[in-house]
Amino acid sequence: MRIVILGPPGSGKGTQAKIISEMYGIPHINTGDLLREEVAKGTEVGRIAKPYMDQGKLVPDDVITRMLEERLSQEDCKGGFILDGYPRNLHQVDLLDEILKRLGVDLDCVLNILIDDEVVVRRLTTRRICSVCGAIYNLINKPPKKEGVCDICGGRLIQRDDDREEVIRRRLEVYKEQSEPVLERYRKRGLVRDIRGDVGLEALPEEIKRVLAGCK
Numbered sequence: 208m209r210i211v212i213l214g215p216p217g218s219g220k221g222t223q224a225k226i227i228s229e230m231y232g233i234p235h236i237n238t239g240d241l242l243r244e245e246v247a248k249g250t251e252v253g254r255i256a257k258p259y260m261d262q263g264k265l266v267p268d269d270v271i272t273r274m275l276e277e278r279l280s281q282e283d284c285k286g287g288f289i290l291d292g293y294p295r296n297l298h299q300v301d302l303l304d305e306i307l308k309r310l311g312v313d314l315d316c317v318l319n320i321l322i323d324d325e326v327v328v329r330r331l332t333t334r335r336i337c338s339v340c341g342a343i344y345n346l347i348n349k350p351p352k353k354e355g356v357c358d359i360c361g362g363r364l365i366q367r368d369d370d371r372e373e374v375i376r377r378r379l380e381v382y383k384e385q386s387e388p389v390l391e392r393y394r395k396r397g398l399v400r401d402i403r404g405d406v407g408l409e410a411l412p413e414e415i416k417r418v419l420a421g422c423k
Contacts, residue, residue, distance in 0.1 A: 208422070263369055317393040
């Protein structure tokens with residue numbers, strides 16, 4: 208199955224994508240993670256992307272598309288994938304169409320997560336990341352055993368620049384202005400399936416199965 212998952216930042220795309228990845232045995236491809244790896248490595252792509260990411264703006268299409276086509280061409284994607292964080296605008300929809308056409312495959316479903324803005328702000332401002340191993344915590348519902356310290360490796364927990372409230376609210380504005388038209392494009396193709404972003408973790412797998420059952 209080839210799936211695009213859409214939703215505002217903090218809507219739970221990563222959690223749902225992980226469940227789908229395990230459920231269908233397909234790789235979870237997160238363009239944000241790919242970009243952060245480039246920033247951490249100090250590559251040319253990373254240097255271009257960092258100022259945009261720090262300000263909560265979208266990274267230029269050509270930067271993301273180059274990385275994405277290379278990733279989707281790898282062996283583990285031949286049986287399907289779940290794409291998280293792309294496409295975010297209509298131009299990227301066209302670019303993804305071109306990539307998939309070259310690969311000789313089609314999308315099966317576009318999963319759209321519905322969630323309130325204030326829930327997103329609360330989730331992201333309380334998120335912390337381990338600076339060493341990348342483990343993710345939340346000060347409200349998944350706090351570390353020791354404040355500021357990773358349970359797994361003992362690394363220091365940090366708040367990403369793009370998890371600060373002013374940046375989050377700007378990211379939500381950008382999402383609404385530039386990404387929501389993507390849904391309309393995919394709805395016209397009959398690919399969109401809506402799913403709630405506030406479903407509890409225990410109930411989420413069954414809810415995902417129910418929603419995806421309608422995909423081609």
